[in-house]
Amino acid sequence: MSPIPTQIDAVLEIEYDNRGRVPEHPALIAGWQADAARYRTERPEAECDIIYGSASRQVFDLFPALPGTPERQRSVLFIHGGYWQALSKDFFSHMARGLNARGFDVVIANYSLCPEVTVREIEEEMRVLAGVLHQRFGRKLIVTGHSAGGHLTASLLATDWGARNLPEDLCDRGLPISGLFDLVPLVSTSVNTALQMTEATARAASPMKLSPAPGSRFIAVVGGAESSEYLRQSRQLVEKWSADGASAELDIVPDANHFTVIAPLADPNSDLVDHLVALGNES
Numbered sequence: 001m002s003p004i005p006t007q008i009d010a011v012l013e014i015e016y017d018n019r020g021r022v023p024e025h026p027a028l029i030a031g032w033q034a035d036a037a038r039y040r041t042e043r044p045e046a047e048c049d050i051i052y053g054s055a056s057r058q059v060f061d062l063f064p065a066l067p068g069t070p071e072r073q074r075s076v077l078f079i080h081g082g083y084w085q086a087l088s089k090d091f092f093s094h095m096a097r098g099l100n101a102r103g104f105d106v107v108i109a110n111y112s113l114c115p116e117v118t119v120r121e122i123e124e125e126m127r128v129l130a131g132v133l134h135q136r137f138g139r140k141l142i143v144t145g146h147s148a149g150g151h152l153t154a155s156l157l158a159t160d161w162g163a164r165n166l167p168e169d170l171c172d173r174g175l176p177i178s179g180l181f182d183l184v185p186l187v188s189t190s191v192n193t194a195l196q197m198t199e200a201t202a203r204a205a206s207p208m209k210l211s212p213a214p215g216s217r218f219i220a221v222v223g224g225a226e227s228s229e230y231l232r233q234s235r236q237l238v239e240k241w242s243a244d245g246a247s248a249e250l251d252i253v254p255d256a257n258h259f260t261v262i263a264p265l266a267d268p269n270s271d272l273v274d275h276l277v278a279l280g281n282e283s
Contacts, residue, residue, distance in 0.1 A: 118195075
């Protein structure tokens with residue numbers, strides 16, 4: 001196993017420094033937190049901090065569909081970003097608003113953070129959560145997530161669920177948003193200080209190196225104002241997984257940056273919510 005490099009690649013550092021690329025990010029993140037708290041207040045029927053594992057952060061919130069909306073066959077799982085080392089579900093409750101208004105129950109996931117755990121361990125936490133949700137609701141899932149959550153979305157689509165005595169198509173519909181699918185470039189950036197990946201462990205955690213479950217359908221979303229590396233990652237996953245037999249699409253959102261690209265999830269009439277509805281309408 002190769003040692004963790006101490007040399008930072010200056011070009012990759014800029015490419016993956018989302019906060020540096022968007023100077024207004026503190027206000028945007030504060031806005032997420034305020035909007036999320038407001039939505040929890042609006043939805044007192046939501047169930048918060050439901051336990052799915054023994055670690056303190058292994059909890060999720062459930063926001064049920066609004067009354068009078070169409071009944072859906074799948075639930076939606078949303079996974080937050082933060083480079084596997086920051087933020088929590090409490091910043092993203094309002095990401096359920098658009099889908100709740102279209103008839104979907106939405107789970108907002110929490111997970112343990114690096115460096116207390118590894119990226120591979122976070123992947124496993126999300127697999128455990130998916131199994132718990134199936135046991136509780138008996139439904140297949142549409143998975144969506146942002147940034148690191150986009151990586152975890154793809155990881156779930158590439159999981160062998162049959163080997164876990166779960167339906168093989170448990171997570172065969174996904175909408176990764178600004179996802180990271182090739183983790184090897186991160187090894188040469190400061191992001192890796194907390195992740196502590198080697199090139200070998202980064203490859204092992206890269207959905208780009210895997211194949212999706214048979215019959216998978218996904219739409220990779222990325223902001224048009226994001227870095228060339230983020231655009232490359234989404235393009236290449238669509239190309240690679242299409243070649244592997246998945247039905248894959250790429251949606252580049254004009255002018256959206258890494259922080260604004262997820263805002264439409266709160267709007268019932270947005271393209272992102274329409275994408276998820278379309279995924280849910282498929283058998």
